[in-house]
Amino acid sequence: MAKELLLEIGTEELPPGYIAPALQNLGAAAEMALKEARIHFAGVETWGTPRRLVLRVTGMAEMQTDLVQEQQGPAKSVAFDKQGHPTKAAQGFARGRGLSVEDLLIKQTPRGEYVFAKVLTSGRPAAEILATLLPELIHDLPFAKSMRWGTDELRFARPIRWLLALLGSQIIPFSLGEVQSADKTFGHRQLSPGPFRVASAGAYSKVLAKTGIIVDQRTREKIIRDGLKKAAAAEGGQPLPDEDLLETVTYLVELPTALCGRFDKRYLSLPREVLITAMSEHQKYFAVVDEKDRLLPLFLAVSNGDPQCRELILAGQQRVLAARLEDAKFFFEEDGKVPLADKVDMLKEVVFQKSLGTLLQKTKRIEALVDHLSEILDLSAADSRDARRAARLCKADLVSHMVGEKEFSKLQGYMGQQYALASGEPQPVAVAIFEHYLPRFAEDRLPESLPGSMVAIADKLDTIAGCFGVGLIPTGSQDPYALRRGALGVIRILLGSELHIDLHRLVDRALDLLVDKLKGDRAEVREGILTFFRQRMESQLFEAGLDQDVTDAVLTADERDVVDALGRGRALQELRTQKQFQALVQGSKRVANILRHQTISGKPDPALFRGEAESELFRCAQVAGKRITESLKARAYASALKATLKLVEPIDAFFEQILVMDKDQQLRENRLRLLALVGEDFLAMADYARIVIRGEADSAKSG
DSSP: OOOOEEEEEESSEEEOHHHHHHHHHHHOOOOOOOOHHOOSSSEEEEEEEEEEEEEEEEOOOOBOOOOEEEEEEEEHHHBBBBTTTHHHHHHHHHHTOOGGGGGGEEHHHTEOOOOOOEEEEEEBBBBHHHHHHHHHHTOOOOOOOOOOOTTOOOOOSSSSEEEEEETTTTEEOOEEEEEEEEEEEEOOOOOOOOOOSSSGGGGGGHHHHTTOOOOOOHHHHHHHHHHHHHHTTTTTTTOOOOOHHHHHHHTTTTSEEEEEOOOGGGGSSHHHHHHIIIIIHHOOOEEEOOOOEEEEEEEEEESOOOOOGHHHHHHHHHHHHHHHHHHHHHHHHHHHTHHHHHHHHHHSSSSEEEETHHHHHHHHHHHHHHHHHHHHHHHOOHHHHHHHHHHTTTTTGGHHHHHHHTTGGGGTHHHHHHHHTTTOHHHHHHHHHHHHOOOOTTOOOOOOOOHHHHHHHHHHHHHHHHHHHOOOOOBBBOOOOHHHHHHHHHHHHHHHHTTOOHHHHHHHHHHHHHTTTTTHHHHHHHHHHHHHHHHHHHHHHHHHHOOHEEEEEEHHHSSHHHHHHHHHHHHHHHHSSTHHHHHHHHHHHHHHHHHHHOOOSOOOOOOOOOSSSHHHHHHHHHHHHHHHHHHHTTOOHHHHHHHHHHHHHHHHHHHHOOSSSSSSSHHHHHHHHHHHHHHHHHHHOGGGOOOTTTTTHHHHHHH
C-alpha cells in the first residue's frame, strides 16, 4: 500500500536567500536517494518558510524492491569434475549464497564457461531505510554558510529545533544532535507556538493551516502579490514591480498580511532610486507608483504579525522608514554642498587595493586608458571630451556621504550621475558616470553611450590587469574582485556596441600604466590576461550562435578583435552549409600539414617555378591575398571568404602536379615558401585545421 512521507526540519529563522536553493537541493537529493534505495514513489514536493524546510513524498512503497543479482563463481572445470559431479568449490560457492548446487547456472563468458548464482536480496521495510536516509539528507544539505550550536558537531544554516518525520502515521525514528524526530510541529512563533501533534503525513497541511501558517511558498507568494495590489489600489496606486523583493519577502514570513503606509511628501524631492532603495533594500518595503509610474508617498509592507494589530504594526514601520528617509535627505543635502569634481581629490585617501594604490591613482589610469581608446576609435572631439571628463569623475561618489557611509552603497554610479547633473556637468558625462558600472551582472543592460562604454571598458580592464599583475588571479569559486564578471562585461560591451578594438594593444597599454606595480614577469602576466579574455570570448561567441569548432578556428587565427572574430565566424558558419566548404577546409589542412614543423623564411621566387601549377598558384595567392585583406578591412567577410575559395582549385592542382619535398633543396624550399604564402591567405579568416568535417571525428575515433 502506497503511503505519504513527510519530513519537516524546524529551525531558527533562515536567511531568505538560503531557502529556495535548500528546497531545490533537498528535493533533488531525496529523489536520487530513494531511487538508489529502490523505494518506489510517485512524486516529490518541497515547501519552505523562514522556520521550516519540508519534504513531501507521495505514493511511497512500504517496502524496498527485491534485488536479484547474478554472481560469478569458479570456472566450470573447477566446479565440476570430469564425471559432472560438483566439487568442493561448487558446494562452497552455493552454500555461501544460501543455495543448493542444483540452483547454480553455467554460462559462457569471454574467458570460457563459469558457474553463476542468482542471489535474491529481499527488500527491507521503507521505514527502516528512511531512519538512516533522512538524517543523511539533512546532513548533506549545502548552504553558503553553516553554523554549529551547542556542544554537537552538527552544522546547518541555523540551529535545528525540531524534526517531524512521518511515513503515513508511523514516526521515522532518528536523531540529529539532541533533537529527536517526532510527530509534532510548531506554529507561528507569537500567535500559535504549539507544539501541535500531526496524526499522519496527510494531515500535516491541515494542522499548519489551523495555526495560520501558509507552508507552500507558491500559495504564500500569490497571497502576498494579491494583497499588495489590493492595499495599493485602496490608496489609488499600484506596487512598483520587484520580483526579487517579492521572493525575498515570501521567505521572510509565514503568515503574510499586506499593509500600505505613508511617508512625508517632502521626501519625494530625493532621487527616485534613493527612495526605492531606502524602502526595498533596508526595510523590504515595496514602492508605490501612480498610473504614470510616478512615485507616491506610500509604501507597501508585508507583516508576519497578528493581522488584528495592523495599525500598531504599520505605525512602527512608518517610524522606521521616516528615520531612513531623513538620513537619506541629510546625506543628499550635505553632498550637494560640494561639487562632484571637488570630491575627486578625496580619492587619494581611499585605498583601492594595497598593492595597486588609491582610488585616485586608479582614476588616473582610467583616464589614460580612455584617452587611448578615444585615439584608436577616432572618437569625435565631443565624445572624447565627455569620456575623459566622465573618467575623471566616475569614482568621486564613492567618497560621498550617501555612498561612502555604506547606507546606500549599491547606488554607486547612480549617485555619481545625480551629483554630476546637480553640479552642472553635461548630460553625456553624467550618463557615462552611471553607465561605467554596467553590466553589473549577467544579463544586465549594457552602456548605451559611447563615453559610457569607454569608461566601463577602461575601469574593468584596469582592475583585471592590476589584479593579474599583483597575483590576485581567480581560482575555483574564489573571485573577490569579480574579474570574471569584468572580463565578460568588456567582451559584451565590445560586441553590443560593435567596437573594433585590438585587445592586445589595450592590454599592453593597461600594463604600461601599471609597470611600477607589477609583481610578476610582464610577459607571463600579459599572457595570463589574454588567456583569461580568450575564455570569455569563446563563451560569448558560442552564445552568439557559432559552433564550437568555428569559434576555435576564428579565435586561433586572430583573437585581437572579438567583433571581427564574430563576423568571420558567422560568414564561415554560413558557408558550412555549402558544397565548397569541405574542399576549402581540406585544402587548407593539406597546406598546414606540410608546413607543420617547417622553418620557412622569405618569399617564393617565380624564377624557380618548374610548372604551370606553381605559377598559377602563386598568381592566385597574390590576387586572393590582396582581395582578402581589402575585404577584411571593409568588414566584408563574405567577400573575404569568396576570395579564399579561389585558392581551392589551384592548390588541388598544385598538389596533383608538383612534388613539394623535391630532392633539390632550392626547389623544395621555394615550394614551401609558396605554400607559406598560401597558408597566410587561408589563416586571414580562420584556422581551418580547427574545423571538424562531418565524418572526420567518427573516423578518427574508429581508427
